[in-house]
Amino acid sequence: CFTFTSLFAQQDLPVSNGKQYTIGEISVVGAKQYNEQTVIAFTRLRPGEQVYLPGDRISNVIKKLWDLDLFSDINLYATINGDVVDLKFEIEEVPELNKVTITGIKEKKTKDIIKDNDLKKGTKVTENLITKTKYYIENKYKKEGYLNSKVTIITRPANDTLAGQKVDMLVNVELSDRVKIEEIEFIGNDELSDSKLRKQMKNTKQKNLIRFWKRSKYIAENYAEDKVSVIDKYKEKGFRDARIVSDTLIKSGEDLITLKLTVEEGDKYYIGDIDFLGNTVYSDRELARQLGLEKGDVYNGVLLKERISKDGDPNADDLSNLYKNSGYLFSSINPVETNVENDTIDFEIRITEGKLAYFDRITITGNDKTKDRVIYRNLRTRPGQRYSQAAVLQTTRELGQTGFFDPEQLNPQFLNANPYDGTIDINYALVEQGASQIELQGGYGGGGFVGTLGLSFNNFSIQNLFNKEAYKPLPMGDGQKFSLRAQASTFYQTYSASLVEPWLGGKKPVQLQLSFSHSVQYRFDFSGGGRARPDKDQRFLITGGSIGLAKRLEVPDNFFTISHAISFQHFDLKNYNVGLFTFGNGSSENLAYTIGISRNETDINPIFPRSGSKFNLTAKLAPPYSLWNGTDYKQLADDRAAALAAGDRQAVAEIDQERFNWLEYYKIKFEGQWFTSLIGKLVLSSKTEFGFLGAYNNDRGIPPFDRFFLGGDGLGGFALDGREVIRLRGYPNQSVLPQDRSENPDLDPNDGATIYNKFEFELRYPITLKPSASIYALVFAEAGSSFDNFRDYNPFLVNRSAGAGIRIFMPAFGLLGIDFGYGFDPIPGTVGGPNGWETHFIIGQQF
Amino acid sequence: CSEYQKILKSEDMGAKYAFADSLYDIGKYRKSLKLWEQIVPSYRGKPQAERIMFLNADALYQVGDYYLSGYQFDRFVSSYPDSQKAEEAQYKAAMSYAALSPNYQLDQSETEKGLDQLQLFITAYPESEYADDASERIQELSVKLQKKSYEIAKGWHKIMDYPTAIAAFDDFLSDYPGSPFREAALFYKFDSQYQYGSKSISVLVKPRLNEAIEMYETLIRYFPEGEYREEADALREDIDAILENYS
Numbered sequence A: 001c002f003t004f005t006s007l008f009a010q011q012d013l014p015v016s017n018g019k020q021y022t023i024g025e026i027s028v029v030g031a032k033q034y035n036e037q038t039v040i041a042f043t044r045l046r047p048g049e050q051v052y053l054p055g056d057r058i059s060n061v062i063k064k065l066w067d068l069d070l071f072s073d074i075n076l077y078a079t080i081n082g083d084v085v086d087l088k089f090e091i092e093e094v095p096e097l098n099k100v101t102i103t104g105i106k107e108k109k110t111k112d113i114i115k116d117n118d119l120k121k122g123t124k125v126t127e128n129l130i131t132k133t134k135y136y137i138e139n140k141y142k143k144e145g146y147l148n149s150k151v152t153i154i155t156r157p158a159n160d161t162l163a164g165q166k167v168d169m170l171v172n173v174e175l176s177d178r179v180k181i182e183e184i185e186f187i188g189n190d191e192l193s194d195s196k197l198r199k200q201m202k203n204t205k206q207k208n209l210i211r212f213w214k215r216s217k218y219i220a221e222n223y224a225e226d227k228v229s230v231i232d233k234y235k236e237k238g239f240r241d242a243r244i245v246s247d248t249l250i251k252s253g254e255d256l257i258t259l260k261l262t263v264e265e266g267d268k269y270y271i272g273d274i275d276f277l278g279n280t281v282y283s284d285r286e287l288a289r290q291l292g293l294e295k296g297d298v299y300n301g302v303l304l305k306e307r308i309s310k311d312g313d314p315n316a317d318d319l320s321n322l323y324k325n326s327g328y329l330f331s332s333i334n335p336v337e338t339n340v341e342n343d344t345i346d347f348e349i350r351i352t353e354g355k356l357a358y359f360d361r362i363t364i365t366g367n368d369k370t371k372d373r374v375i376y377r378n379l380r381t382r383p384g385q386r387y388s389q390a391a392v393l394q395t396t397r398e399l400g401q402t403g404f405f406d407p408e409q410l411n412p413q414f415l416n417a418n419p420y421d422g423t424i425d426i427n428y429a430l431v432e433q434g435a436s437q438i439e440l441q442g443g444y445g446g447g448g449f450v451g452t453l454g455l456s457f458n459n460f461s462i463q464n465l466f467n468k469e470a471y472k473p474l475p476m477g478d479g480q481k482f483s484l485r486a487q488a489s490t491f492y493q494t495y496s497a498s499l500v501e502p503w504l505g506g507k508k509p510v511q512l513q514l515s516f517s518h519s520v521q522y523r524f525d526f527s528g529g530g531r532a533r534p535d536k537d538q539r540f541l542i543t544g545g546s547i548g549l550a551k552r553l554e555v556p557d558n559f560f561t562i563s564h565a566i567s568f569q570h571f572d573l574k575n576y577n578v579g580l581f582t583f584g585n586g587s588s589e590n591l592a593y594t595i596g597i598s599r600n601e602t603d604i605n606p607i608f609p610r611s612g613s614k615f616n617l618t619a620k621l622a623p624p625y626s627l628w629n630g631t632d633y634k635q636l637a638d639d640r641a642a643a644l645a646a647g648d649r650q651a652v653a654e655i656d657q658e659r660f661n662w663l664e665y666y667k668i669k670f671e672g673q674w675f676t677s678l679i680g681k682l683v684l685s686s687k688t689e690f691g692f693l694g695a696y697n698n699d700r701g702i703p704p705f706d707r708f709f710l711g712g713d714g715l716g717g718f719a720l721d722g723r724e725v726i727r728l729r730g731y732p733n734q735s736v737l738p739q740d741r742s743e744n745p746d747l748d749p750n751d752g753a754t755i756y757n758k759f760e761f762e763l764r765y766p767i768t769l770k771p772s773a774s775i776y777a778l779v780f781a782e783a784g785s786s787f788d789n790f791r792d793y794n795p796f797l798v799n800r801s802a803g804a805g806i807r808i809f810m811p812a813f814g815l816l817g818i819d820f821g822y823g824f825d826p827i828p829g830t831v832g833g834p835n836g837w838e839t840h841f842i843i844g845q846q847f
Numbered sequence B: 001c002s003e004y005q006k007i008l009k010s011e012d013m014g015a016k017y018a019f020a021d022s023l024y025d026i027g028k029y030r031k032s033l034k035l036w037e038q039i040v041p042s043y044r045g046k047p048q049a050e051r052i053m054f055l056n057a058d059a060l061y062q063v064g065d066y067y068l069s070g071y072q073f074d075r076f077v078s079s080y081p082d083s084q085k086a087e088e089a090q091y092k093a094a095m096s097y098a099a100l101s102p103n104y105q106l107d108q109s110e111t112e113k114g115l116d117q118l119q120l121f122i123t124a125y126p127e128s129e130y131a132d133d134a135s136e137r138i139q140e141l142s143v144k145l146q147k148k149s150y151e152i153a154k155g156w157h158k159i160m161d162y163p164t165a166i167a168a169f170d171d172f173l174s175d176y177p178g179s180p181f182r183e184a185a186l187f188y189k190f191d192s193q194y195q196y197g198s199k200s201i202s203v204l205v206k207p208r209l210n211e212a213i214e215m216y217e218t219l220i221r222y223f224p225e226g227e228y229r230e231e232a233d234a235l236r237e238d239i240d241a242i243l244e245n246y247s
Helices: A036-043 A056-067 A107-116 A127-143 A194-200 A220-236 A284-291 A301-308 A319-325 A372-376 A389-401 A633-646 A649-659 B003-009 B013-025 B029-042 B049-063 B066-079 B086-099 B109-124 B131-158 B162-175 B182-198 B202-222 B229-246
Strands: A014-029 A050-055 A071-081 A084-093 A096-103 A150-157 A166-174 A180-187 A243-253 A256-264 A270-277 A332-341 A344-352 A358-365 A411-418 A423-429 A436-445 A448-460 A480-488 A492-501 A510-525 A533-552 A560-574 A586-600 A612-621 A666-677 A683-694 A708-710 A724-726 A755-769 A774-787 A799-810 A814-823 A836-843
Touching: A014 A036, A036 A056, A036 A084, A050 A056, A056 A071, A096 A107, A107 A127, A127 A150, A127 A166, A180 A194, A180 A243, A194 A220, A220 A243, A220 A256, A220 A301, A270 A284, A270 A332, A284 A301, A284 A319, A284 A344, A301 A319, A301 A332, A319 A332, A319 A389, A358 A372, A358 A411, A358 B162, A372 B131, A389 A411, A389 A423, A533 A586, A633 A649, A683 A724, A708 A755, A708 A774, A774 A814, A799 A836, B003 B013, B003 B029, B013 B029, B013 B049, B029 B049, B049 B066, B049 B086, B066 B086, B086 B109, B086 B131, B109 B131, B131 B162, B131 B182, B162 B182, B182 B202, B182 B229, B202 B229
Parallel strands: A014 A084, A096 A166, A180 A256, A270 A344, A358 A423, A708 A724
Antiparallel strands: A014 A050, A071 A084, A150 A166, A243 A256, A332 A344, A411 A423, A436 A448, A448 A480, A480 A492, A492 A510, A510 A533, A533 A560, A560 A586, A586 A612, A612 A666, A666 A683, A683 A755, A755 A774, A774 A799, A799 A814, A814 A836
16 A cells, blocks of 8 residues: 655746745635545645745636636635735535426437536536537527527526535526528529529528428528529529629518528620640640530539539549549649630639659558458559559448448548658558358248358458467458358258458469358158158258359459359269159269359449449359260160150169269359449449350250259258259249240259349438448349240240338348339249239348 | 445445455455446545545556556546656556557557557656666567568568569668668568569669669678578579670
8 A cells, every 4th residue: 555645846936026925724615515625635735835926826726726617616815914824715616417307398309408418417517518508409499490499597406415516407498489481582683583593592492382391491501501502503504703792581470581682693604715734744635625615615613613623522524533543643723714805704724733643651540350461462552653543442442342341431541642752641541340240040941940050250360260369259350251051950951161261372362262061951751640750761962062263353454353163062862752853862973163254343332332333254164074975865865755755764763863973064144233323322223144054965965953943032041952043023932934844744843944034123222321230222123034945035025023122231140131022924834913922031142 | 245245335435445445455456446436436526536546547457458547547647647656657557558559460559559658658757667668668569560561561572562562661661770670671672673673574674673783782781691691692693694684
């Protein structure tokens, strides 16, 4: 333990005429909550000390006491006895707030007032607090249109405490009626009609029964803004001298006002000669084309400004961006009127090109999980490179798409712009967001309880898997994606794991992808009677894995990626006689090479892209074994047809086992999606898909594996045979089979299609895009169909549907959604009217 | 119900204070913290507050809750600048910030804050008994910042963006002239220029490699017997061999 002594080193300087005294007694009057000694100790004055009166020391003591905000009044009385002075502090303590009651407004609204003004129990009730609160409430209601509201605040001692220590605060709000605008009148406007001008006033509207979405209340702030909009409208029309000469506010009834604006339009002007001065990088002609304004055009001041530099739009196609995107960050462009003759204005556009700018220091802040190198290697703005605004935007976009950072808070900051050296620094301020997802499900399905556990870590660090220190709570920050998934019921189990390392070896952006999966399925055994049990003698086993590499390309542009993958699957059937396969005993090997090329140029937020497009083209190729394995597939096909005709299922199964021992096929898929910003936040997503599965050897035929199944929610879920499940809402899952199935007895109704196409339009509107949860609503219209061969192919023979839905993305759970779709056409193979409504739950599916 | 639980629930601030004090004295900081939390507000503005605030902050410091201890020590220093304990508090505030400094590959705001605070401490109390420890920590933190800057530059070298690596090494070398990574930086800058030059189109090979030779000379001038000497000499020979084809 230790004790404290206070050290006094404060200087005391006399104010002019100050005289030195010795302090005699110090006393405090009026202390209630604090005892006298506490206050004296706080002043640090001691009897016997020398002080000047008046002097710095004493004034500082009083100031310090005031600064505590604990006293509402402080008086110092000095009684002088020769050289000795007795000091008496008379203080009045500030009471604490006990309870606050707000009357005159709805209870719900009082909460905000209490919160914003910190009116909680124990707050010191100073004059300042009362004034501030009063001003706050009055202002709040003024903004809402209650111009003449009155707020009174009184305090009175609380009942249960000693007088003066605690007070209750009573706030009464007397809301006036909202002041509404009866009419907005314009005087002096010949060129633009009253209604046109009124339309410019976005937030100041006169009363109108039809317009119910915007109220006609009067708010001074908005009115001031709207007056500027009126003048801007004139400027757009060539009236560059237009101004509002006067505006009056007339009370035209109980809570009604009329606004009268007198405008002076001035003359209408036209553009004369435009000269460019100071340009060396771009020629006059190039600049004129970029400017897009010509001699004789109406002089539109607003447009002229926008064509030179449009505020708030870093992508604008204007003159200053023309310079900035080619490295002239320090350029400045000023239009100057050089000559006004009658109604024609000549211009000089004066350009100071400045030095070419280069990036100097590039820094990253806010990465408290993700390691530097994971971020730096993706930057397109690098030290020593020439400045480019487009590179900054692309870097921001790509950082957002990693999913490690909140895309809505990504913020490149330009620092230390140095026009003399021609350098600029950038700091990317990032905010990390949860990049791991967990999926835990339990439910009944497939004849028993089904449990699913899925873990997906998007910013994993596999090299730290065995490093105990790195677990906080998981090894993170190396940018790898690692997922594990297990699903099990009594009838089947499936396990899978995958790892994606975006920079294999750390030298080049070559993405390595590894995956492994194993699943086993048993048939039902009803022999026990009643409940089904799994029969371990009838099983189907699939084990597979894949390894892939993907590389970003530089040509044709750097949005392209090329990928290669080799995958292998082993199917093993034992007594597994279901309609899915024509043979119940045997095995199949599916070895294939997939090459893909894709382009992704969607904007910054991967969950809710507002612009851009993406394309994906893949070809999956199995080796053409029939070229060299010496089997006579023609003979086999004939034998099979004969066996089929004889109804010998055993022989068909044996032949099929031989046909499909090593799967031989090729598969081509294309997918394209475009995002277009319509009005405000409304985004249109248009998508088209196409897939084709073919055989090299027509006698051997197309295998029953790897086929397309159209219809429903599109969730892969538990897929036995490498099938591809394609979403088509408004129809039951996997129901949209080729039209000719019912007519062609050769085809197995359980097989998927070999050709499909699909078109989809979706209008999306974001409800919230916060990092904790992104939610958007959508309406869709889509159409799709599948075929067995190109002879039947008809892209217009489709199953159509439309509907609406909602999506919720939470970083910890991934994407969840529900869609209601109406199918306009009958399910293929059935007769009758439209399929009608279907409900689809979407889990974890990507967009 | 233990005595601790009883006191935790009681309203008697005096008893809480005494008990918290005794827990603190025997090193049971975590237990004492819960009591300090309750006591601090009710002693605000009273003479005991100075001591209570310090002990609360120190208990946080001892249990390793550096986020809060830094903040509480800071508040203590600004409330009681003349206190006998101000020096220790300021030291511990700075050390708290320094303790929050993460791995060099992550955001270093905390490191910079720790550095600033330690520097302020040494300026305010140059004779302090803690001054040596503080300077040592300053040294450690600045080396961490240097390592960060060096590794970023080396990252560009690794992904074979040599011009960027050269620019980044230049920034590093001018920012930290006395760094322990100086030799490595000079070497990798030289290596970057060598790689850049030797892979250029033919007309540029010679001027770029000549620049690399200058970088080599700078390296061996400063570190004639450095650990990169051998590697550098080998590259130098390579350069001579390539230049022969261009002479």
